[in-house]
Amino acid sequence: MKKFETLKKTIRDVPDFPKKGIIFKDITTLLKDKAALKKTIDVLATEFAKKKIKYVVGIESRGFIFGTALAYKLGVGFVPIRKKGKLPAKTRAVTYDLEYGTDTLEIHEDALKAGDRVLIVDDLLATGGTVQAVVKLVRGLGAKITGIGFVIELSFLNGREKLPGLPVFSIIRYE
Numbered sequence: 485m486k487k488f489e490t491l492k493k494t495i496r497d498v499p500d501f502p503k504k505g506i507i508f509k510d511i512t513t514l515l516k517d518k519a520a521l522k523k524t525i526d527v528l529a530t531e532f533a534k535k536k537i538k539y540v541v542g543i544e545s546r547g548f549i550f551g552t553a554l555a556y557k558l559g560v561g562f563v564p565i566r567k568k569g570k571l572p573a574k575t576r577a578v579t580y581d582l583e584y585g586t587d588t589l590e591i592h593e594d595a596l597k598a599g600d601r602v603l604i605v606d607d608l609l610a611t612g613g614t615v616q617a618v619v620k621l622v623r624g625l626g627a628k629i630t631g632i633g634f635v636i637e638l639s640f641l642n643g644r645e646k647l648p649g650l651p652v653f654s655i656i657r658y659e
């Protein structure tokens with residue numbers, strides 16, 4: 485049996501969501517399975533345990549679910565990256581291209597300091613545009629990216645190409 489095959493089975497494919505032609509990887513079915521949830525966090529924690537991370541940086545919103553659980557497990561703090569207009573204090577923003585139009589992500593300006601070692605977490609790596617924007621925000625505050633972790637990677641979209649030189653880890657890949 486392939487590695488993490490049991491875990492992979494807990495992810496539900498929802499065709500044509502949010503629009504025709506997209507196969508949405510629904511992780512709510514993984515989250516409600518206690519063994520799958522535990523396995524996911526444990527695998528990520530094992531991967532990054534020795535990297536001397538100071539903060540987990542999670543991307544709204546599914547990156548919050550995995551990111552905070554992982555931060556707890558690693559015994560470190562959590563920093564949220566949110567969509568525009570949601571963070572209350574002074575922010576830095578980055579705007580990036582989507583298939584149609586643009587999107588803006590923000591981080592609190594005082595959330596990270598120069599030299600802080602961080603791990604970026606999201607549920608899924610697709611084209612890599614979202615996480616590339618987050619890399620810019622984190623680097624903009626001078627923090628050091630010691631890892632980027634995903635539960636799922638859609639390898640055929642080549643998202644890793646947008647993250648040169650960065651240590652990218654994903655548990656489950658779709659070729």
Ligand code: AMP
Binds near residue numbers: 507606612
């Ligand atoms: P990208 O910027 O293309 O790498 O897209 C990554 C973001 O979009 C992640 O936050 C994912 O949650 C979401 N996403 C993209 N494609 C899918 C998909 N097929 N199923 C579920 N979520 C997706």
